[in-house]
Amino acid sequence: MNPSRPRIPEATVARLAVYLRVLTGLADGGRAGVSSGELAGAAGVNPAGLRKDLSHLGPCGVRGVGYDVLGLRDRIARVLGVERSRPCVLVGLGNLGSALADYAGFGSRGFEFVGLFDSAPERIGQVIGGRPVRPVTELDRVVAETRATIGVIATPAEVAQSVCDRLTAAGVRSILNFAPVTLTAPAGVDVRQVDLSVELQVLAFLDTQRDAPVPALGGMA
Amino acid sequence: MNPSRPRIPEATVARLAVYLRVLTGLADGGRAGVSSGELAGAAGVNPAGLRKDLSHLGPCGVRGVGYDVLGLRDRIARVLGVERSRPCVLVGLGNLGSALADYAGFGSRGFEFVGLFDSAPERIGQVIGGRPVRPVTELDRVVAETRATIGVIATPAEVAQSVCDRLTAAGVRSILNFAPVTLTAPAGVDVRQVDLSVELQVLAFLDTQRDAPVPALGGMA
DNA sequence: AGCTGTGAAACATTTCACAGCT
DNA sequence: AGCTGTGAAATGTTTCACAGCT
Structure with missing residues (x-):
């Protein structure tokens, strides 16, 4: 709502860095516009979440149309402080x-x-x-x-x-x-x-849990 | 509450891996017992959170005393599936x-x-x-x-x-x-x-924010 | 007294649903 | 019609406070 400094959630900051990477790739490929759905797909997040993230920067896109690749890229870069070395x-x-x-x-x-x-x-x-x-x-x-x-x-x-x-x-x-x-x-x-x-350990844990979801309450009877 | 498989939160799994590392170090150093406060300090989390994490494994410690280093280490290792290669x-x-x-x-x-x-x-x-x-x-x-x-x-x-x-x-x-x-x-x-x-980008963002917490609403007037 | 285990509260994050602009 | 921006609900996580055991 307040575009100046209502503090951006840390989880959002991490994703902004990912969006920036994707947008840079799109810009280099010559793309001019992109929708939240496409960008979200390329970043591995869901579209509503992406829009929520961007809402912390104030309005970035055009309703009914989407986002301007270069404009959004630069906006995120500025927020993340990429321009200063x-x-x-x-x-x-x-x-x-x-x-x-x-x-x-x-x-x-x-x-x-x-x-x-x-x-x-x-x-x-x-x-x-x-x-x-x-x-x-x-x-x-x-x-x-x-x-x-x-x-x-x-x-x-x-x-x-x-x-x-x-x-x-x-x-x-x-x-x-x-x-x-x-x-x-x-x-x-x-x-x-x-x-x-x-x-790696978290990955392995989830891997195991998937193969043995609920292995009966009594252990190895 | 239910010690078998009430599904352990992912955030907890990540920390369990850290506790396991710390406990292994303590065990190698010959330590027998440890309190939630000390273990939490060594793992960089708060004591109540650590106890909450461990509560997902069922009772692990002894009230008024603390945790048995070897016992807890092995318990976490088993939950994370470290024993199987x-x-x-x-x-x-x-x-x-x-x-x-x-x-x-x-x-x-x-x-x-x-x-x-x-x-x-x-x-x-x-x-x-x-x-x-x-x-x-x-x-x-x-x-x-x-x-x-x-x-x-x-x-x-x-x-x-x-x-x-x-x-x-x-x-x-x-x-x-x-x-x-x-x-x-x-x-x-x-x-x-x-x-x-x-x-690194998240770190840099926080670094910047700290130095310029609320830089006035109008920009560089 | 000391320290664990845990419900409940506080906080953060994600998802949904839809109003609003083009 | 299409897509963004956002309050509100749902979900997940952390912190607190204290009961309960030694």
Whole structure:
């Protein structure tokens, strides 16, 4: 209703990022318009939910017609803050960290990795995704110089907390953690946890439940 | 209330996987008992929520005392189906796929990668996480032979849908997709999407909102 | 006293149904 | 007719408060 800042639900923010990806694809393909039904299909959500999500941005479409692909794309990009480039640092360049550093999708979405850090001597100096890997000892300095506020942790679990401590001490206020440990950070620092094995475990659980929906109350009689 | 199968909420299942990880750590450290407060702290949730989660498994603890670490660990492991080994296949062994194949955590949680597949000739034959990489042409045969029901897609976006089609055709019924595209699969097949850039984008959005909570209604006057 | 287990309340999210514009 | 925008209902999730056991 109020288009300025009635706070957008977090679940909606996550989906907006998906819509943005789909719209970018449509725009690149030359499409001019799209309906909520088609967009919802391509994003894997239901049409009413999509319209509800977009309603948080104020009116975006034309009734009876649909949405303008470029207009909607830019609107979402602006809300998500994609136009300003955000300096991020990434710590840990094993396979996962390398995959992240290498992922071209970040650059086009407003993220710039201004520092890649690792502690293994053999990785220092390697260039990944166009950036050199530096020793973690330089972390504090680089964060200060670039005013990076976002940090990504892709280290082994054992060192993740100490990396988190260094990041927060250096001034990072938002952390995305891929290491399978729960981090503790000072109040005011937002830590988000992504645990890849948890996702697989949920999938497996649902897989099992489907095959054995209600296996009788008594167990294996 | 009913300890057999009143269906466990999905959000709870995800957290159970986290509790299991923490409990395994405590057990390895020789701890015998733990309270909901301490366990909740280590898992990053609130104590009441943790107890509510555990209530879905039926009584697990001792009032006035707490939980038995080993007993609770095993209970959760049984509910999540960790004891039976699940055959999984993984397609795409770039950095991300390699990180997944290499992650020791899977083995100890009931997952066994019975097949690693890639289409790049230079990757065929490489051994990652103790398993050789095979050509995707063998996918159908391996899925059939091993009766794998879980598939993980870590390919580039362009080929993810065709990989999904092959997996489902071969009999896979649960798919975890890391490629940044929305997959369509036949009814009865469960597809879960993990989009790493979405996580970062949500984090960035919250980061921005914090710095500019309510920037006046008129824009930049 | 201490801590678990749980109904009930508060909150968030999703879905529905339809008014309203083109 | 077609499709968006949105209040209201339905559903799901988190938090609270406290009864009940040790």
